[in-house]
Amino acid sequence: MDYFDYGWWTFLFRWLHVISGVMWVGLLWYFNFVQTPSMPNIPEDQRPAITGHIAPRALFWFRWAALSTVVTGLIVAYMNGYILEAATLGLIDGVAKHAAIGFGGWLGLIMAFNVWFIIWPNQQKVLGLVEADPAAKASAARTAALTSRANTMLSIPMLYAMVSAQNLY
Numbered sequence: 001m002d003y004f005d006y007g008w009w010t011f012l013f014r015w016l017h018v019i020s021g022v023m024w025v026g027l028l029w030y031f032n033f034v035q036t037p038s039m040p041n042i043p044e045d046q047r048p049a050i051t052g053h054i055a056p057r058a059l060f061w062f063r064w065a066a067l068s069t070v071v072t073g074l075i076v077a078y079m080n081g082y083i084l085e086a087a088t089l090g091l092i093d094g095v096a097k098h099a100a101i102g103f104g105g106w107l108g109l110i111m112a113f114n115v116w117f118i119i120w121p122n123q124q125k126v127l128g129l130v131e132a133d134p135a136a137k138a139s140a141a142r143t144a145a146l147t148s149r150a151n152t153m154l155s156i157p158m159l160y161a162m163v164s165a166q167n168l169y
Contacts, residue, residue, distance in 0.1 A: 010079045017072035024065035025155050027058055032152045036145065051127055059123055070108055101120040104161030111151045118147045140145035
């Protein structure tokens with residue numbers, strides 16, 4: 001018996017996809033349901049601990065988990081032979097599972113784009129990793145927060161689509 005056959009590798013990449021997704025969405029929800037709402041209640045002298053130590057590390061794992069989720073998801077779709085069908089939302093074969101997985105995948109791609117090209121560049125200004133005047137920091141904080149909230153809302157149908165593709169079809 002070959003323990004490292006094709007089926008094992010597809011399982012491994014699906015497992016890595018799920019682990020990456022749990023980390024990504026978990027951190028997304030942590031930022032939006034815990035850290036951001038808690039910040040106004042944290043005394044001013046204690047906030048540097050969040051912005052100087054916790055947030056940069058959490059954002060590191062957040063953005064790399066986003067990338068890992070997308071990459072492993074694409075690998076799984078390729079290995080299972082439905083990458084084109086999913087990318088076209090099931091329109092070329094009419095298979096509901098491919099439509100669902102594709103819809104979730106496209107939402108994940110949009111969210112990952114937001115993480116890398118909107119949230120992270122703006123958070124760098126907010127955290128002082130990139131030089132910015134106070135007005136630019138305030139604007140960056142608002143942009144990052146709104147985009148992060150949009151990603152939180154997108155995560156709900158994305159998760160539904162991904163789970164339904166594996167369990168309903």
